[in-house]
Amino acid sequence: METVGYLRTSRLKRFSSWKSLLSAIRVLLRFVTKFRNKNKETETNDTELIRQAENQIVRAVQLDTYPRETEALMDNRPTPRTSSILKLAPFIDDVGIIRVGGRLQISDLPYGEKHQVLIPGKRHIASLIVRHFHERTEHQGRHLTEGAVRKAGFWITGGKRLVSSILFHCVICRRLRGKFVEQKMSDLPRDRLTPCPPFTFVGVDVFGPWDVLTRRTRGGSANSKRWAVIFTCLYCRAVHFELIEEMSTGSFINAMRRF
Template sequence: MEIDCLQKGLPLNRNNSLLKLSPFLDDEGLLRISGRIQNSDIDLPGKDPIIVPAKHHVATLIVRHYHEKSEHQGRHITEGKIRSSGYWLVGGKRLISSILHHCVVCRKLRGKFVEQKMCTLPQDRLTPCPPFTYIGLDTFGPWNVRARKTRGGQANAKRWAIIFCCMVSRGIHIEVVEEMSTSSFINALRRFIAIRGPVKHIRSDKGSNFVGAVKELNLNVIDVEDKAVKDFLSEESITWTFNPPYASHMGGSWERLIGTVRRILDNMLRNTDTKHLTHEVLTTFLAEACAISEPATTGTRI
């Protein structure tokens, strides 16, 4: 209709959407935009763009072509590539967005990660019980501490921490151990039970800290499979469940709290000379970090 009006020399309807583009017909009968650079001697493809309706199939082919030439970039780059090539798509933004939305290559390059549906919580996370009846534990560290003074200077040693997380109340308890060994772990667990009360069930990951098989590599570990640990757990009527290997997300209940304690401890150590860090100072810092990160809803067992 617009081409017929221009061929007959008639003005376009005042409500026509092309009126603001000042369209005109070239020598080949193509409908073009009359821009502000008509008097320029430079012959540019985008000087007088050809008007193409977005609903036409040719417009779809143009968008797909220049979208591939722009290496599957976004709408703005694709649209700029089309206009600089001498085409003006009426309603092109919606068409370009639609084609990019259905582009398989773009979906592969910039697709969103699939979010897995969270499973139901285990029973020990929901059972009403006193705090620290069901716990998850893990070790973190080490830290270098000053052990004793010698004639040649100072003898340094390493310290680790064991975090006990209540599966119900989210309360935490931290014990410092001198070495990653079965005896140190049993002492830490005995101190924990003496303060917090009896434990029914323990959860942890199946990391190298708790599996005795890595002793063949001469690593410092807590051997849960050791007879002393088994006897102690049996006497206290405690069951221990390992998370599957390479499933660290199943231990997020206590891994998240370890990160919180680490951030608090890092800020405490920032104002302390770590060269003069002692076992007593480290224990104090961990106790204060435990108190800061512990939720207000955590109760205490009498």
Template structure:
């Protein structure tokens, strides 16, 4: 009570002295509409014909608290924590129910809630992260698969051979190569996660797609040689055979910084798409999953991913074509092939007769 009386006297000194002399408050005072009075203890309370205080608490009227005093902030914080960090309406109701009338309470409660760390964690909207500039290899004009991102995913269990007890299964992994400029995809299947199998997949990839200037990947245990001490059978890019292959082909392997998985989003996103396509193909297929079947599914997955539009599909009738990585690789579109329909002998004769009539008409016109 002493602290509250001191805060009231510091702000409303003139009004308290006039009330002690049994006079009304100053005409321009912010307390005039509250009809204040002094209780037996000398506290400034809200008056009126009907007392609006909490009668169960034994008070005759809410105690007036100046809004700029430190006491008002402490009271709002206390009752805000007491109501388990609820909104402004519940917090303000808790302060009023406790028998306190804070001047300008709505603005003060909003200010306290805005600076509350717990409320920010619970209800604050996510901030919009400002993206950094794209790397040079993403914007540099270059042939497809000049700058390549590499990652592995899997495994899948395939039927290797038949035995007396059933079928022996083995695992297969996939090496994903994605062009960082054209966004084209190439997937190679490997039967083990070793440096030799990885070199063979690199040789097949380079033989089909051409030489690569830079390989980019994360610093996962699949590529970094930190698992030698653990005797884990993984791909080691830092091993001597892989280094020799890089030197002979004039390629450079660049790792992303540690704990920067967001920098590999260009291939992580494609791996998610490839997994969804493979799950659909395997679920619809009724064939026994062998190495050859899985390898075929991988190439079909590449074809589907490479046929995706690189930009939004235009609704302009003057631009009906869709730009995709497959168009950049093969210079062909689906329109070039035409529809595949069932053609029998009658249709062939009918087509040839129409073609003969067209040629005859052109001849007689000449």
């Protein structure tokens, strides 16, 4: 069974996004509504048309995937024991859509979160829905994507495996979660490898300052700042420190001369 009214599920594979699919069905519903009521002045807002388009798509896919289950539920008969959705306690709502049952009937959650719409995980629209909410969550991973799908009122069979597959093939996610490239270090310079006396080749750096107590006064104490110069031998890694009382070019040159 492949059709529900005028909607064929085989044509849904031509769409690459959930938003474009809803938009196309919305335009089709608007055209059909105007054709049926061409002698009447009726206007339907876009929100209602999108809701109707979503119901048409879901109902068509469910009827194509679960014909026996749909027929049994429509006749108020129990779900067949050989059905793959038997454990989900499915039921049909007022608009003919199969929803998931459960034990949240008396909770204060919205109806769509208590009883999500059943979506076959192997159908094309399941991938479109997962991609749509994965992009809405800004590519934040499997748990947030799956939570967004559930919060929107969809229960996808085999959803965890489908979400993981979509994220694995997502180009943006693979770039954001790719392995860091390890930079290969260049060869050591000749100054680090030539045998020589200590401090023949030197690296210099200044660090500080520290507040040092210089003298005590009647009102307290007088502090002054001190810096230090570190000399590092590039070959044997020996170090030497020189104290600088004032951070100036002359004091730095004096420390170099003392060294």
